[in-house]
Amino acid sequence: MASAGDTKQPAALPPETAREVIDPKAYAEWDGLLDTFDRLREEAPVAKVMPETEGLFEPFWLVTRYDDVMRISKDNAAFLNNPRPVVFSFNQAIEFSRAATGSDMLVDSLVVFDAPIHPKYRRLTQDWFMPRNLGRIEEEIRALAHRTVDAMIEKGGEIDFVKEVSGPYPLRVVMQILGVPPEDEPRMQMLTQQLFGGQDADLSGTGMENMTPEQVVQLVAGAVKSFEDYFAKLAEDRRAHPTEDVASVIANATVDGEPLPPRDMAGYYIIVATAGHDTTSASTAGAMQALANDPEQWERVKADRSLLPGIVEEAIRWTTPVQHFMRTAAEDCEVGGQQVKKGDWLMINYVAANHDPAQFDNPRKFDAARSPNRHLAFGAGAHQCLGLHLARLEMRLLFEALLDKVASVAPAGEAKRASSTFVGGLKTLPLRITPE
Numbered sequence: 068m069a070s071a072g073d074t075k076q077p078a079a080l081p082p083e084t085a086r087e088v089i090d091p092k093a094y095a096e097w098d099g100l101l102d103t104f105d106r107l108r109e110e111a112p113v114a115k116v117m118p119e120t121e122g123l124f125e126p127f128w129l130v131t132r133y134d135d136v137m138r139i140s141k142d143n144a145a146f147l148n149n150p151r152p153v154v155f156s157f158n159q160a161i162e163f164s165r166a167a168t169g170s171d172m173l174v175d176s177l178v179v180f181d182a183p184i185h186p187k188y189r190r191l192t193q194d195w196f197m198p199r200n201l202g203r204i205e206e207e208i209r210a211l212a213h214r215t216v217d218a219m220i221e222k223g224g225e226i227d228f229v230k231e232v233s234g235p236y237p238l239r240v241v242m243q244i245l246g247v248p249p250e251d252e253p254r255m256q257m258l259t260q261q262l263f264g265g266q267d268a269d270l271s272g273t274g275m276e277n278m279t280p281e282q283v284v285q286l287v288a289g290a291v292k293s294f295e296d297y298f299a300k301l302a303e304d305r306r307a308h309p310t311e312d313v314a315s316v317i318a319n320a321t322v323d324g325e326p327l328p329p330r331d332m333a334g335y336y337i338i339v340a341t342a343g344h345d346t347t348s349a350s351t352a353g354a355m356q357a358l359a360n361d362p363e364q365w366e367r368v369k370a371d372r373s374l375l376p377g378i379v380e381e382a383i384r385w386t387t388p389v390q391h392f393m394r395t396a397a398e399d400c401e402v403g404g405q406q407v408k409k410g411d412w413l414m415i416n417y418v419a420a421n422h423d424p425a426q427f428d429n430p431r432k433f434d435a436a437r438s439p440n441r442h443l444a445f446g447a448g449a450h451q452c453l454g455l456h457l458a459r460l461e462m463r464l465l466f467e468a469l470l471d472k473v474a475s476v477a478p479a480g481e482a483k484r485a486s487s488t489f490v491g492g493l494k495t496l497p498l499r500i501t502p503e
């Protein structure tokens with residue numbers, strides 16, 4: 068492997084490592100993957116990943132150090148989201164998308180745009196997602212958090228925390244702000260999981276292990292089409308009967324004096340509908356797993372609620388549900404000692420960055436009192452997560468309800484992570500709950 072200071076073109080990562088960093092199953096294993104990232108940060112912090120089979124995917128640079136991921140995220144002029152797919156994709160998937168939509172991406176949304184379009188689209192909903200506006204819906208979310216915890220306690224004893232709590236709660240919040248009625252939630256959940264977790268046999272609903280890239284992309288394309296049809300009807304309704312929800316903001320928005328084209332409008336709904344729940348769910352479940360394994364920390368937070376914002380932040384860092392995004396270099400440049408050429412593709416790996424010991428002491432430890440905690444789980448720069456205040460609010464309110472109503476929590480079986488390179492985290496978390 069090339070050393071960190073080497074500015075020559077490096078040897079590509081050995082095939083077994085290259086395979087691992089794009090293998091959804093490696094992300095389900097987690098600890099082994101973190102070991103690999105530890106090694107890469109030391110030995111090849113900006114490492115070339117080449118396909119073993121020609122044409123399988125475009126080569127890319129894997130970026131694992133916190134400082135490099137931060138720099139790339141913040142320099143939105145030098146590292147572009149467009150035109151290459153913003154998440155890791157096989158060439159077959161890109162070709163399929165091109166044939167189906169004329170674009171390399173199946174969905175056009177905020178994450179696909181760069182300046183000057185991106186700020187115009189982002190501005191449309193930015194204020195809606197700021198704390199001042201979210202204050203309007205805080206009581207509703209608090210009530211939902213309490214209802215969710217009450218229902219969990221009523222079930223009693225051993226529960227799957229993901230199924231009963233961390234899954235449905237953020238889904239309901241996002242669907243509420245989009246004005247999607249509760250009876251349509253299971254459909255939204257399934258479509259989101261097909262979009263993000265298409266690589267996981269349980270989550271995709273196919274039960275199929277080892278789907279080919281073509282099968283995955285067909286599943287994803289089907290999910291996109293269903294979303295588009297659903298949200299076209301919703302937008303029509305909100306144009307006729309606007310309310311204060313974010314669905315109405317999007318339906319009635321204009322950019323440069325024109326309403327959004329149908330593909331962009333669908334993309335806006337899809338990103339809000341999908342980005343907001345499996346992510347928050349994964350962070351919430353991860354925190355509960357950590358606390359169930361460490362009763363002393365649970366007791367400490369129960370006794371001192373001032374630790375709560377810290378718990379939320381640490382949960383988000385420790386789980387890092389959005390595991391990577393991709394960027395394309397706009398110019399020749401140097402990153403971490405490597406010469407990156409204009410047009411090169413880069414994977415900014417948030418999991419690796421958030422476990423960088425140069426930034427976080429003992430990074431694998433869940434530490435409710437970690438300070439400072441300047442994690443990169445929400446990204447940074449112009450694309451930094453639009454929903455970060457909502458995610459923090461939801462998690463704080465849920466943990467307040469849990470700490471009020473649950474005396475103790477303990478593991479009750481094997482927790483399982485999703486097989487996914489993009490949005491990952493726990494898909495089951497068996498816990499034994501003892502109410503107050």
Ligand code: HEM
Pocket residue numbers: 140177178179189241338339342343344346347350383387388389392417443444445446447448449450451452453454455457458
């Ligand atoms: C973008 C993470 C919750 C909506 C992002 C990005 C990350 C991220 C890493 C890309 C940042 C970048 O490229 O620099 C997370 C995590 C969450 C979470 C870890 C929960 C713990 C939410 C919620 C919503 C949301 C609740 C909304 C309901 C979005 C949107 C974008 C985004 C719309 C695209 C922003 C843009 O490109 O301008 N999120 N997110 N996210 N997130 Fe989140």
